[in-house]
Amino acid sequence: MMINYPILPFCKGNIIDFNFKIYKIDEKNCEKLVFSFNNYKIKITNSVSEENDYIIFGKYKDKYCFICEKNEIDAEFKHIMGNSIPEDIRTIAGIGISTLQWNKENKYCGKCGNLLEFLDNEDVAKYCQKCNHIFYPRLNPAIIIAVIKDRMILVTRKAEWKQGRYGLVAGFIEYGENIEEAAKREVFEETGIKIKNIKYVASQFWPFPYQLMIGLKAEYDDGEIVLDKMELAEAKWLKIDDLTPSILPPPSSIAYFLMKNI
Numbered sequence: 001m002m003i004n005y006p007i008l009p010f011c012k013g014n015i016i017d018f019n020f021k022i023y024k025i026d027e028k029n030c031e032k033l034v035f036s037f038n039n040y041k042i043k044i045t046n047s048v049s050e051e052n053d054y055i056i057f058g059k060y061k062d063k064y065c066f067i068c069e070k071n072e073i074d075a076e077f078k079h080i081m082g083n084s085i086p087e088d089i090r091t092i093a094g095i096g097i098s099t100l101q102w103n104k105e106n107k108y109c110g111k112c113g114n115l116l117e118f119l120d121n122e123d124v125a126k127y128c129q130k131c132n133h134i135f136y137p138r139l140n141p142a143i144i145i146a147v148i149k150d151r152m153i154l155v156t157r158k159a160e161w162k163q164g165r166y167g168l169v170a171g172f173i174e175y176g177e178n179i180e181e182a183a184k185r186e187v188f189e190e191t192g193i194k195i196k197n198i199k200y201v202a203s204q205f206w207p208f209p210y211q212l213m214i215g216l217k218a219e220y221d222d223g224e225i226v227l228d229k230m231e232l233a234e235a236k237w238l239k240i241d242d243l244t245p246s247i248l249p250p251p252s253s254i255a256y257f258l259m260k261n262i
Helices: 087-105 179-191 254-260
Strands: 018-023 032-038 041-045 054-060 063-069 140-149 152-157 169-172 194-206 211-222 234-239
Touching: 018 087, 032 087, 041 087, 054 087, 063 087, 140 179, 140 194, 140 254, 152 179, 169 179, 179 194, 179 211, 194 254, 211 254
Parallel strands: 032 063, 140 211
Antiparallel strands: 018 054, 032 041, 054 063, 140 152, 140 169, 152 234, 194 211
């Protein structure tokens, strides 16, 4: 049976002719695509002359892809979730950001403490010369869920988000849980609402730093909103017809996709 599925922003299906691999080359004599990032801001150039710490994480249309983190930003930096960055470039940048973060957090072997090195004969892996353990980039699974009650949807807002813009309940799957258990727990913990009839909708690679967002839809079962003030600043029911662009999260997010495709 053929199943149609969406390819959301940051997912590799958006890229053609991209090889995800750690390269070790002479950076002075190659065609480059250089990504400098700071938080959610990105700048794209073709020079690494001012960059001190970077990795070469791929090759796109004969150009080697460099990624580095910057402490300062200037007017050339753009928000990675804005509309000014093409989808293929956004996706490559996201993969680079995630890979650099994984590299930073995996400097030493978790078994013996020895310094790790990149493994030359693998696409992307690090290994320990002392105990021969190999480390691959990982994904942390998380759920994000649209809860429906009649013609209303349960929306949430974190304290750092601007007033009037909402998202959905989301959270990491805990060790030993399945997807449905995580969805029920997260919705109840954050809002006091019980849910039923959980269904899978879509998924998205989310590179901040390396998550697999599993998009779900569920029906309201029972309860009144009781806000977890440690996690959220606001939670409420909104009419689906009232989900205007100013209310919705950024279009690059799976939350936007779920809220637009209820």
